[in-house]
Amino acid sequence: MTEERILNGRYVVGELIGRGGMADVHLGVDQVLGRKVAIKLLRAEMARDPMVQARFRREAKAVAGLNHPNIVSVFDTGEEEQEFSGSTVELPFIVMEYVRGRTLRDLLKSGEVTRDLAIEYVLGVLEALEHSHSMGIVHRDIKPANIMVTERGALKVMDFGIARALADSASTMTQTQTVVGTAQYLSPEQARGEAVDARTDLYSTGCLLYELFTGRPPFTGDSPVSVAYQHVGEYAPAPSTLVQALDPIFDAVVLKALAKDREDRYADAAAFATALSNARSGIALPAEELTAPLPRAQANSGHLSAVAPFAAPAAAFSPSTPDSTAAVPVNQTGYLEPVAGDSRWEAPPIWEQNLQRELNEHRAKSKRNWTVAVSLVLALALVVSGLLFYNWMRAEAERNAPVAIPTLKEMTQAKAEATLTQLQLVPRVESVFDDKIATGLVVESDPAAPREVRKGTTVRLMVSKGPEARVLPESLSGQSEVGARQTLQDLGFEIGTVSRVNHPSIPTDWLVNTEPKLGKKVKVGTKIDLVLSTGMVNVPQLINLTVPEATKLLEDPEVGLGIKTVEEPSAVAEPGTIINQDPPSGTTTPQGGTVTVTVAVKPEEPSPTPTPTPTDTATEAPSAPPESTGTTPSPAPTDKSGKGKEPGLQLPVLPVPNP
Structure with missing residues (x-):
């Protein structure tokens, strides 16, 4: 067996539960407090880089000062020496709150994010950022993978690994001039290597809200560099043009957060949250705040065009001059054409003009290459068109062939998902309570077997998360309070009050019973009162x-x-x-004590007094009877031996006077 790894003499390092660019995250146990923790440990191969060491320590310093329910808490930090490649390296580690749940990235992939959930999640992120910014910390890497939703629906912002204090936020690149952050959520100022501030996080949050609404980031490309160029020089289509069911009232809220100039974005996280909450209530963003350009409506469609990002609604351009209703010309590319002398338009910066010119040249070159390629394809198409048409017909027939949904009941979630994917069906997992099916196994599917559906159909997998009511284990009796608490919490129960009773054998402060009683079936989430032993x-x-x-x-x-x-x-x-x-x-008396009892016994009888035995018989003749005086004569006195004495003078008994 491998030796148990313990940090700082108290944190037991367990299984690997996550891996990042420079560190691994392990499940751990705090032996002092008896609770599960997450331990983020820098990998040995990264520890030799002083910049990586500094960045890791900066994360611990940044998050240690933040105390908010929507931010993952840091409990402790430290360093551990370890041998690596023949030398000793210092591996810093961070002990954090252990959060059980799923990231927003996982929820997006499974298609579980609705419009209302998207708003709730982003409002939670904005609350965390408002606290972080008030403490002078800019996160700089807000993205779905860094936001966790717990099993109870709470939201946690994680990974402040590239966070910096506002006073140090001017340093946005490493020594190798590599822009930090994730390309799909990178702000224009980060892409240009400029100083960042709190509004940088608001841009990334706008990208997050865009993806939660539409299912895709605002900009995509073949490489991170191409995506960064789009953040700097292009505008994203309005979310409602991609999702027809989305109310266009949210377009202005999202695109204001995605403004290229940070001055045009929200002033702070609270303002962003207010605008989002108002939009949910049907209150549109005021016209004076519509600084971000919006797509114009195509004349031949009932929704906004995704290829006209520079057009704005009339409410955004309503100056008080008489010609405020004059038509704004549109060029052939579908963008609004700037009018000379029109105060509503400003010339773009030089760097933006240069970038646009480079993009135009690149597009022209691509167009020429595309023309040549099309010519070659057309020539080849004349030869193989018949074969291609035949293959296409076969592919269409195969694609449209119905698929029978297999029996998935009591399969593991992973196996059921793999089975559906292999049949070209799309699994969508939902967790449900079930008293008969074990946790992690499929309860049923919708549509159910053996129904036939088209390929690409979404199939709902109802996966058991155990019974809604669970039996309180009787084995908890006689366990320590810490162990009993952890077991009950792992089963989904909450801990209520603590009381104590006398018990003949269970040690002091160990569990005797619970209320409701051990062995009873109780609904998950119920508060369980603990009854501990007094030791008496x-x-x-x-x-x-x-x-x-x-x-x-x-x-x-x-x-x-x-x-x-x-x-x-x-x-x-x-x-x-x-x-x-x-x-x-x-x-009461301590367990195992002794009771002293007093037992009644029969008392000893006293020794009997000896009875005198007559040895002599009086020989004297009886004296003459005294004269009758009216009294009974006294018997003759005897000595101790019982022999009679001669009668003598009888003296009267005189009373003894009281002193």
Whole structure:
């Protein structure tokens, strides 16, 4: 077995749960607090680069000062020495809050993001950015992969790996002049290598909102460089032109965040959030704030054109001059044509003009090459058109052939998704409660087997997340409080109050029972009250019992106490019964203690007084009877031996006066 890896003497490094460009993220356990954590550990091959080391430490410093429910918390940082390629390197690590959930990128891929969810998620990101910016930190890499949605729907912004303080935000490139950030969400100022500020994050958030609405980033290309060029010199089509069901009221909100000039964007995250909330309530962005160009409406279509990004709605251009309603000319490319002397238009910057000229030359060259290629294709098409047509007919027949949905019940989620993908069907996973199907297995599909559908059809997979109500494990009795808490939380329960009861065997502060009771079936999410042991035992009533009866009662597993007997003579109690006990009944004593009982015994009888034995018989003749005086004569006195004495003078008994 491999030796357990422990950082700082308390953090156990577990399985790998994530991998980034410069670090790995492991599931860990904080042995002191008994909780799961995420440990971000710089990879050994990256640790020799001082810039990477600085960037990693900068992330820890940036996030350590942020305390917000929508930002992943940092609990601890440190460094660990490790041997790598014959030398010792310092590997910094960050101990963070462990979040169980899915990233927005995963939710987008599975098609689970609705319009309302997209708005809620972006409002959560803006709340996190508002706090981050107030602390002077610019994230610089807002994207779906860096935003986690927990199992309970909470939102967490992660990965401040390229974040910088606002005072240091002028440095936007590395020493190798590589622009940091992700191309699809890169702001124009980042692409040009200029200083960044809080509005840079708002641009990236606008790209995020665009993708959540439409399912694609605002700009795509063959390479990151081509995408960066588009961020600098081109405008994205309005979201409603890509998604017909999306209300055009959101176009202005999104495109204002994507303004090329940061001065035309929202002033801060709070302003962005207000505009988005207002749009959801049907309140359009005020005309004076419509600084970002919007696409114009095509005359021959019922929606906005995706190829006219420079046109703006009439509300955006409504000066008070009499000619404010004059038509604005449109050139052949579909863009609004600037009018000489018109104050509504300004000449673009020189760098933008140069970039546009280079793009035009590139397009002209591509057009010439395309013409040659088309000519060659047409020539070849004359020869192979028949074969191509035949192959096309076969492909169409195969593509339109119906597919029977297989039986997926009780398959693992991964296997079911692979099965549908192999049949050219699109799986969409939904989690449901189920009392019979184990967690992670498919409960049913919609459409269900053996229905036939066309290829490309979306099939809903209902995957079990276990029973809605779970049995409280009886094995928790006798466990430590920390272990019981963790087990209950892992099962989806919340922890309520803590009380204590006496128990004969469970150690102090270990779990005796719960409320609801262990073994009962309880709905997931219910608060479970913990009942812990005091380490004490209730002393039972032993008086008037015999010693065997008391011994049997004390040795019962529900009591678990010893007995010590003391005898005491008693003329009242029946011998062999208990007449006293210590401790008294109704009190408590430590587990495994001893009760001293006093047992009644028969008292000893006193020694009998010896009876005198007559040895002599009076020989004297009886004296003459005294004269009758009206009193009974006293008997003759005797000595101790019982022999009679001669009668003497009888003295009267005089009363003794009281002193």
